[in-house]
Amino acid sequence: MALNTLKTYRNQVMYSVYVRNHTPEGTFQALRADLERIRSLGVDIIWLMPIHPIGKKARKGTLGCPYAISDYRTVNPEYGTMEDFKALVEDIHSLGMKCIIDVVYNHTSPDSWLVENHPEWFYHKADDSFGNHVGDWSDIVDLDYNNKELWDYQIETLKMWAGIVDGFRCDVAPLVPLAFWLKAREEVEKVHPGCFWLSESVEPEFLSYLRGQGLVAHSDSEIFQAFDAAYDYDIFGIFRGYLEGKLPLSAYAEAVTRQESTYPDNYVKLRYLENHDVARAAQAIPDETALLNWTAFLYFQKGMTLLYGGQEAGAVHRPSLFDKDDVIWKSGRDYTDLLRRLAELKQEPLLADSQYRVTALPRDVLLATHEKGGQKLIGLFSVQGNASLVEIGLPDGQYENLLTGDFVEVFSGRVGIDGTPIIIKV
Secondary structure, X not given: OOOOOOHHHHHOEEEEEOHHHHOOXXXXXXXXXXXXXXXXXXXXXXXEOOXXXXXXXOOOOOOOOOOOXXXXXXXXXXXXXXXXXXXXXHHHHHOOOXXXXXXXXXXXXXXXXXXXXXXXXXXXXXXXXXXXXXXXXXXXXXXXXXXXXXXXXXXXXHHHHXXXXXXXXXXXXXXXXXXXXXXXXXXXXXXXXXXXEEEOOOOHXXXXXXXXXXOOOOOHHHHOOOOOEXXXXXXXXXXXXXXXXXXXHHHHHHHHHHHHHHOOOOOOEEEOOOOOOOOOHHHHOOOXXXXXXXXXHHHHOOOEEEEEOOHHHOOOOOOOOOOOOOOOOOOOOOOHHHHHHHHHHOOOHHHOOOEEEEEEEOOOEEEEEEEXXXXXXXXXXXXXXXXXXXXXXXXXXXXXXXXXXXXXEEEOOEEEEOOOOEEEEO
């Protein structure tokens, strides 16, 4: 873990925005009008998916993928001007939020400024043509970090943006040398102390595949040396395996608990039910009571919470990366009040610094506990919406459910669950 990473990042909520599809206009200016609503959800950090121009060569879809960048040092003219972008960031700051942008340093579009001006900084195949190491990424070409001049250019670019924004979400960061990220963090810190770094770490299967090909592929344990937070992909496949009926709930609970001993004391995992690369939570978890419990557990977890724009509206449709495909804001569901309440509970100090444990109980109930200094925060989440009577290990009596304000009765060491999440502090 980066030595100066703050545990209090675990009390924060991040909100991911795909500018193209967040509003009908798909511009920085239109997004500005939605900032107060986003802030009202309890959001601390807005992450803007790539804001740079998109290459035209080998485009996917009609408008191209935002991760096929043609110029790291300018903004996508579809979204507005640099002045429009700076005004957006100023508005984000004025509302007490931070802004981070996507950094896509593994590759560029095949017609990028760097391809045209520094072809020697790229991976070349045996026939000397440009290429990439992952076959289905057909709209990009890979950079080659054996070139130290590339390091200098990329770090200077980061320092430029660090004069405007508060941090970076780094796309497939494990595919870029760790030594580069360590140097980049050190250099950026000189111009923006406390800059926040988030790694999109990768799935274990993909990691093993890349290593088998002789490629750079860092584990979370390695990537945490340079980054403040990392994706939850190390266990996300187990979570989805449970939802699909392939794995027991206990496998997921054990995986979450295992992170406590796998990573450094100040590790920060980005916790999510959905992001732009996976199915929407409301699609993967169609039962509303089950989704309520998973959402409450999301905020209860040790780590930073991620919302993907539209999640608060129960959006089922995941917008295409490659076309104008707006978020569907009217789904018939609205989780705004729930998310606001959960964001308030997220400020609980025990959620930032505790001994954390998750256990699977009968009838698909997760029992999660944060404990430190004689205090304990207990969460019960019926992730199938089942009613149940469970052992909770508390003295008999009445306890307030911090999520609802109602009281729950513990009798003979057991509490009844009606499907509503229960959060108790003792």
